[in-house]
Amino acid sequence: MTEHLKMDKVQPRMLDETGQGAIHKPMTRPEGPLKVSGTATYAAEWSLPNMAEGVMVRAAITKGTCEIDESSVKDMPGFVGIYTDRMVRNSAQGTMGTNPVQPEGEVHYLGQPIAVAVAETLEQARDIAQSLAVKYTPADGAKTVMDDSTEFEDDDDPVDMGDLDKAMSEAAFSIDSLYTTKPHNSSAMEPHAAVADWEGDRVILRGSLQMLGFNKNELADSLGIDVSNVRILSPYIGGGFGSKLGISPECVAAAVASKKLGRPVRVVLHRNNVFEMITLRTETRQRMRLACDADGKLTAIGHENWQTNLPGESMAEPVDVATHFLYGGENRRYGQHIARLNRSASGAVRAPGEAVGQLGLENAMDELAEAAGIDPIEFRVRNIPEKSPESGLPYSSNALAQCLQEGAEMFGWSGRKGPKERLEGEWYLGMGVASAARSNILMESRANVTLNPDGTALVQTDMTDIGTGTYSILGQIAAEMLGIDPSKVTVELGDTDLPEASGSGGSWGAASAGSSVFLGAKGIRTKLAERLGCSPEELRLQDGVATGANNRRPLAELMDGPITEEGHIEPGSTSNDFEQAGFGAHFAEVAVNKVTGEVRVRRMLAAMAAGRILNAQTARSQVWGGQIWGIGTALTEEIQHDRRTGHIVNNDLAEYHIPVNLDVPDLDVHFVDERDDQSNPMQIKGIGELGLSGAGAAITNAIYNACGVRVYDYPATPDKIFPHLD
Ligand code: MOS
Numbered sequence: 037m038t039e040h041l042k043m044d045k046v047q048p049r050m051l052d053e054t055g056q057g058a059i060h061k062p063m064t065r066p067e068g069p070l071k072v073s074g075t076a077t078y079a080a081e082w083s084l085p086n087m088a089e090g091v092m093v094r095a096a097i098t099k100g101t102c103e104i105d106e107s108s109v110k111d112m113p114g115f116v117g118i119y120t121d122r123m124v125r126n127s128a129q130g131t132m133g134t135n136p137v138q139p140e141g142e143v144h145y146l147g148q149p150i151a152v153a154v155a156e157t158l159e160q161a162r163d164i165a166q167s168l169a170v171k172y173t174p175a176d177g178a179k180t181v182m183d184d185s186t187e188f189e190d191d192d193d194p195v196d197m198g199d200l201d202k203a204m205s206e207a208a209f210s211i212d213s214l215y216t217t218k219p220h221n222s223s224a225m226e227p228h229a230a231v232a233d234w235e236g237d238r239v240i241l242r243g244s245l246q247m248l249g250f251n252k253n254e255l256a257d258s259l260g261i262d263v264s265n266v267r268i269l270s271p272y273i274g275g276g277f278g279s280k281l282g283i284s285p286e287c288v289a290a291a292v293a294s295k296k297l298g299r300p301v302r303v304v305l306h307r308n309n310v311f312e313m314i315t316l317r318t319e320t321r322q323r324m325r326l327a328c329d330a331d332g333k334l335t336a337i338g339h340e341n342w343q344t345n346l347p348g349e350s351m352a353e354p355v356d357v358a359t360h361f362l363y364g365g366e367n368r369r370y371g372q373h374i375a376r377l378n379r380s381a382s383g384a385v386r387a388p389g390e391a392v393g394q395l396g397l398e399n400a401m402d403e404l405a406e407a408a409g410i411d412p413i414e415f416r417v418r419n420i421p422e423k424s425p426e427s428g429l430p431y432s433s434n435a436l437a438q439c440l441q442e443g444a445e446m447f448g449w450s451g452r453k454g455p456k457e458r459l460e461g462e463w464y465l466g467m468g469v470a471s472a473a474r475s476n477i478l479m480e481s482r483a484n485v486t487l488n489p490d491g492t493a494l495v496q497t498d499m500t501d502i503g504t505g506t507y508s509i510l511g512q513i514a515a516e517m518l519g520i521d522p523s524k525v526t527v528e529l530g531d532t533d534l535p536e537a538s539g540s541g542g543s544w545g546a547a548s549a550g551s552s553v554f555l556g557a558k559g560i561r562t563k564l565a566e567r568l569g570c571s572p573e574e575l576r577l578q579d580g581v582a583t584g585a586n587n588r589r590p591l592a593e594l595m596d597g598p599i600t601e602e603g604h605i606e607p608g609s610t611s612n613d614f615e616q617a618g619f620g621a622h623f624a625e626v627a628v629n630k631v632t633g634e635v636r637v638r639r640m641l642a643a644m645a646a647g648r649i650l651n652a653q654t655a656r657s658q659v660w661g662g663q664i665w666g667i668g669t670a671l672t673e674e675i676q677h678d679r680r681t682g683h684i685v686n687n688d689l690a691e692y693h694i695p696v697n698l699d700v701p702d703l704d705v706h707f708v709d710e711r712d713d714q715s716n717p718m719q720i721k722g723i724g725e726l727g728l729s730g731a732g733a734a735i736t737n738a739i740y741n742a743c744g745v746r747v748y749d750y751p752a753t754p755d756k757i758f759p760h761l762d
Contacts, residue, residue, distance in 0.1 A: 037601055039559030041551070043478055044608035047717040050558070051516060051648065056578055058515040058522045062653035066527070067272070067507045076272045079244045080229035080304045087231070088116050090293055090303035091161040092285060093151040093168055094312060095143040098681050099178035099378045102141055104151055108169035114160030118168065119293045120151045126381040127228075127314045128254045128282025129351045130247060130541045135254040135283045143172070144346055145378045146683045147312030152289035154301060178378045180682035182319060182344050188373035195360075197426065198367030200325065203336035207327030209407040210336070215324060215396040217750045218674030220317040222385050223694050226274025227310050232290035233300040238265045239291050245283070246276040247539025248498045252532045254283035259291055271530035273540075276502040278384035279314045281541050286313075311687035315383025316675060318343040318353050322396035325369075326403075332410045334365035334419045339397060342373045345382040353382065354389035358473040358729065359397050361615050362436075364421035379682040384541070386665060387725035390474050391732075395669070395750060398470035398733035402740065412469050412737070413440050413449065413621075424615035432614040432714035433721075435645035436471060439621040439708055443643030444469070446706055447623040455744035463627035465638070466742025470733035472620035472644070474726040478607040478716050479538035481548040483510075485556030485603060489595040491520050491580035495527045495556075499537035499549040504724055505654025509546055510553050512651060513718070517557030519577025535602060543618075543722025546650060548605060551716045556603030558717075563601070567594045610714040618726040620644035622666065622734035628743040633758030635739055637667055641704040642731070647712035647721035655723050659705045662727020667695045670732035671751050 041047070051059050070076035095102060106118045120140055125148050128135035143150065153168060155161035179186075204210050231242040239259065245251045248268050256263040273280065286303040294301040305313065325338030341355040356370045385391070405415035417437045423430055444450075449467065458465040483497035495514050501507050511525040518525075528534065538548035558572075565575040570584030577583075580591050610616075623641040628634070642659045649655045672693040676686050686692045705727075711719040732750070740746045745760040 037559060038604050039555040039601055040604040041555055041717060042606045042608040043610050043716060045610065046713040049711060049719060051718055054516050055576065056516045056519050058512045060649055060652055061512065063508050063512060063522055063651055064653065065505060065508050066511060071272065078226055078272050078274060079231060079242050080302065082231040082242045084231065084233055084300040087300040087302055088154050088156060088297060089158045089161045090152040090154045090290060090301050091165040092149045092289065092303065092305065092309055092313065093153055093165045095146060095148045095150050097143055097172045097174050098146045098180060100143050100172055100174040102143055102150055103171045105169040105171065109164045109167050112164050112167065114156035115164060116154040116156060117293065117297065118151050118153055119289065119296065122258060122288055122292050123149050124258055124285050124288050125149065127279065127284035127383065130278065130281030130384050131250050132282055133250045133253040134257040137258055145380055146681050147380060149285040149313050152293055152303060154293050179376065180378055180677060181679050182342065182375050182377065186375045188342060188375050191372040194371040196369050200336050200338050200367045200369040203367035204325055204327045207335055208330040209404060210327035211400055211403045211407060212325045213400055213403060213748060215322045215399060215748050217320045217392045217395060219319045220385050220673050221311055221675055221692055222277035222279035223689065223692065224275030224277055224279055227305045227307060228280065228284050228286055228314060229304040230287040230290040231300060231302045232294040234295055238267060240267050241287055241291060242269045243287050244273050244280055245270045246280045246500055246502055247541050248500060248530065248532045249536040249539055251283050255287060255291065258283060258288040266532065268532045269530060270500055273500055273502040276540065277386040278388065281384055284314055307689060308687045311684050312380050315381045317385035318345060318382035320353065320355055320392050322355060324396050324400035326400050328404060328408055332408045332415050332418050334363055336367040337363065337365045338369045340371040344375045344377045344379065347376040349381050351383050353392065355393040357389035357475060358394055360426050361424045361617060362471060362473050363419040364425045368426065377682065379677055380684060387474060387728045390725065390729035391669065394470065394730040395733045398730050399736055402737040413444050416440055416471055427615060429613065429615045432616040433647065433710055433712040434619055435708050435710050436619040439619055439643040439645050442708060443621040443623055443641055443706060447641045452741065455741060462630050464630055464742040465625065465627050466738045467623065467625050468734045468737030468741055470622045470730035470737060472622055472726055472730040474543060474618050474722065474729045476616040476618055476715055476721040477542050477544040478605065478611055479544050479548040480606045481538040481552040482535035482602060482604045483537060483549065483552040483556050484535050484600055485514055485553060485560060486598050486600040487518050487560050488598045489592045491524055491591050493518055493520060493525045495525060495553055496534045497529060497537040497549055497552065498532050498534045499529050499545065500540045501529055502540045504540065504545065504658060505651060506540065506545060506549065508654050509550060509650045513550050513553045514557050517554060518560060520580055543724040543726065547716045547720050547722060550650065550718060550720065551605035552603040554603065554718055555605060556601045559601030559603065560599050563599055564594055605716065614714045616715055618646040618721040618723065620726055622731045624734040624738040626735060626738040626742055628739055628757065630761055633754035633761060635671055635752060637701050637735060639702045641706065642727055643706045643708060644723065644726060645708040645710045646723040646726055647710050647715055648719045649707050650720060655707065656705045658724045659727035660703050663703045663731050664695050664700055665728040666731020666735060667699055669750065670735035674751055
């Protein structure tokens, strides 16, 4: 049977009543020991009998056509084959469900996959891929740089409310600033990898993917086969951060080669491939215009952005997404402008939109607060609207003020001074703050939940765990609802033969897949209540014992066999009738070297309000990850393209610097206790990407507070600071 819920109205707060104590507990990961002992098998670690190895061949020109001369490598040791058909030029975007193959022989950017070289061993395949003769015919008109002479496609639907220009000219205080951010790579620790094998007409793909329900359709689309002939397995994933939302080139190449060869084929992207063939975050330019009255009330917000993508790609970074609902102000203007460049495609990288959009917005807020002579926390609190300022919708819940105020107290904000007023040796010290906001989304999701008479349970869904803690929280939800210890619950994920879930993306996984598990278990509770002769509301389940209105029995006595129920959640009108978002406040203290301009982050605090917290430990780890991304975004991460060819010159982790242990100080996380009744039957909101949104801006605002230099061009490397120090 299926327990179905369309989220059209507020649901009872069942998880506050159940009483098993499994929810919110800082529980460690059940799959953790497998991962640290090397016994959790990741995609590239599958080794099937008679498996051949594939290596992607990358284009060496920026734009044009190519012809591959297979005879140049045919006699090399271990040669198995070269395959060029059904190549996809980059990873698909999240929730696309399709991934059209590119016309054979066309090159749209340098580093694009044009073939897969297959051999008996990895070394042979790599040798063949590097030795393959390719005849290129470059085409004119390649574009590789976004600058003042670039042509842009304009927004079809720009938002323009009131009169921004008038509000700016009449304001007591205003700022008009241009912020720029560089392209970012997701840099998941596990590179993209696929092992393909066919059972007759059905492909079995072991991959590293975030959203299997969409991925199976994408792979079917690329291969031109029916989706019933696709099975994808992705039980362990070493990070995704958006880079594994859609099917990527190695999946299709492995499947094509395996089909032709009639043997399993493994294709693993090496780190350079990951930088080039997988989508990256666009660079952005953001013009921020803010105006306020003498009391520090915002009267105008303008947030216009310029960005890049390959011709024909539909994704655009939603840079202004949170600006629409975070602060008040009657006169508002937005616009998005996309340049079509011959460079690796742009796509979703953790917190698409907010991750870079809140750098512009939250720095601009800091600038205006200073211009108005108001403390930046007080300035933000004054501008939190009653209702979402554009849609007029009520917030489902909004604890931004509480996050800012409780955070300030915990962080010691009252000890903040002005620029250059705190000197320690040759280091200026300063503090910064930024608001965090991230839209909250519920997606359709299904799961099977089985309760056994011995008090064990099984959760099954094609949901993924990309390192976020899905195994932990789905087990905890089932345990709480069924009144058993979380250690008694087995969670099976990452197999498209299981009920279809939301997948991991957009920070919606816990709410969506979690709600389906909640509902499946709720269906079981209804059956148990019937057997006990009480109403579901009267039923108490705890430690394997069921208590009704006037009787009490162990599960084993109530059940003559396993009970399985499917849970099925669908978003409903609460998604449309309320502005749903997680909110928070980031605090940073930095030291800026007065001689070199080097920045060291001393400490950070994130005060987060994301509804009920399912697992205090995995949630905190998610926020830590966000804070660390914030450090990278603020200080070190930038993809550098060769201006002549669009080649990514820093396409490895030596030259693309993500923060390492020495860059990361004490990170503190505080959760504001909250229930969001409109979000889902568990009253939770997404936390993963909220932890990143705004984090970098707290650091750059702290740099300004330390030394009086405002960095407009991210990342804030020393060359952008020391020339302005006197
Ligand atoms: Mo996230 S960029 O939606 O994986």
